[in-house]
Amino acid sequence: MHRDYIRATLLIFASIAIGVVGWSGHVLLLPVAMGFPVLWSLTRTRLLAAPVSAGYFLAASRGLPQGVAAFYSSDIWPGLLLWLCASMSFVIVHAILWTKNAGTRPFRYLIAVVIMAIPPFGITGWAHPVTAAGVLFPGWGWWGLGMITAGLAGLVTRIWPAVAIALTGFWLWSAAVWTDPKLPEAWRGVDLELGVSLGREAGLQRQRDMIATVRGAASDGALYVALPESALGFWTPTVERIWTGAFIDSDATVIAGAARVDASGYDNVLVAIDRKGGHILYRERMPVPGSMWQPWRSWFGGSGGARADFFANPVVSIGTSRAAALICYEQLIVWPVLQSMLHDPDLVVAVGNGWWTEGTSIVSIQRAATTAWAKLFAKPLVTAFNT
Incomplete structure (x- = not known):
């Protein structure tokens, strides 16, 4: 029981760290967000999948309470309420679709990816890991989107270490030759x-x-x-x-x-x-x-x-x-x-x-x-x- 408690605590803190670093505003750090599906798959219960999902989403969107307070010239409580409410869709989707069945887990996670990308849940679909596709596969277009989708599915399987190594290789190569998008002529x-x-x-x-x-x-x-x-x-x-x-x-x-x-x-x-x-x-x-x-x-x-x-x-x-x-x-x-x-x-x-x-x-x-x-x-x- 003590070991399970420590494991759960580490997973939650790791999800918070991934949300903070991946969504720090530095484009080359976006692939860090792909650590979230790994943590989601490592949880052993649906009850734990919820706080792990919440930790990632709340950390990624951490600027919202302060921003809302500034927008409305009010104290921070309205912003905190909106922050928590907005996280509910992300948490609910990932908690419901969590499964301990390793065979169906990739399919379920891909469903979550799609649901959080399109309305109605996509309306608050911030911090979506697929955003990192442009860093890992610049210029690949729809093929790159397909590659990262396959990569996300692979990260929730038992072979996730091999998938993570492969994706890290693409990440390092892209970072080594990275240039920002060009400004159109005129x-x-x-x-x-x-x-x-x-x-x-x-x-x-x-x-x-x-x-x-x-x-x-x-x-x-x-x-x-x-x-x-x-x-x-x-x-x-x-x-x-x-x-x-x-x-x-x-x-x-x-x-x-x-x-x-x-x-x-x-x-x-x-x-x-x-x-x-x-x-x-x-x-x-x-x-x-x-x-x-x-x-x-x-x-x-x-x-x-x-x-x-x-x-x-x-x-x-x-x-x-x-x-x-x-x-x-x-x-x-x-x-x-x-x-x-x-x-x-x-x-x-x-x-x-x-x-x-x-x-x-x-x-x-x-x-x-x-x-x-x-x-x-x-x-x-x-x-x-x-x-």
Whole structure:
């Protein structure tokens, strides 16, 4: 009994360590997350599989309580509650699908992998081990996704040490020759440090300052300039006229985040603006649950939350190119990027507004995950974040 207690304690602490290191925000450490299925398979009871799963998920998403507290300007308790609630789907799926039958264990774990990648459970499918595919198999595309899926299945079998050694070999080779995804030709991504004011302070002077920033970024001949999520504030005819007029003498196209509001709520969008005018380019498929996406409000006759378009607009046309757009939260989950890659886009455009993540690794994790996906499918990557 004492030996079982020690074993259980070690497994839980190991799962916490894997969550912390694997999701530290360093792209080359993402493969550490593949240690979780090994620990899951080493548990001897379903009762132990639950805390091992919870330890990994809570450690990987450890920045959430502090971030929610900053977002709502409140104490940490609402963030802790959301943190625990979000972990429940991950824990429930992995506890229910756990089995002591070694023959069916790989199949059951693969079911868990799929369930946590797609809605509804995939809505909180953070810290998914398949994200490491781009580090282990850069440029392999769907073959690389298949390889890591097979690897994850192998890690829950009795031959997991041999599978782990093989995957480590791919990891070390990739790390030795690693290069970040290239920036597409004629593109610029602009990072801002405007904190909480971005998207909330949208007066004329802020618009002029933003226009000057874009002009500076395009001064070396860039034809496309990406700004972070919420950069323009509310998307209105007045804002469109200001920006269109500012670029009447330019060949540049601005891709910027904004919010389009109507009586039933709002869309978190990317807009494209050039000298001919502006239009909505992309509507976010999965806004942040809780703080933005609040579907329960409609159950009580309310409105005002961000709409989730789920499987809409997987790719958008920008000039002669087709892009996979990912706004903020979409970079932390699996299905939006894989849905986009089914359409073979020419590049990936990832934007975010991470002012509320100060003191956490959330933005770094977003960058790492997006980089890994772009490397897996060998796509150029444009990023623009506000902190």
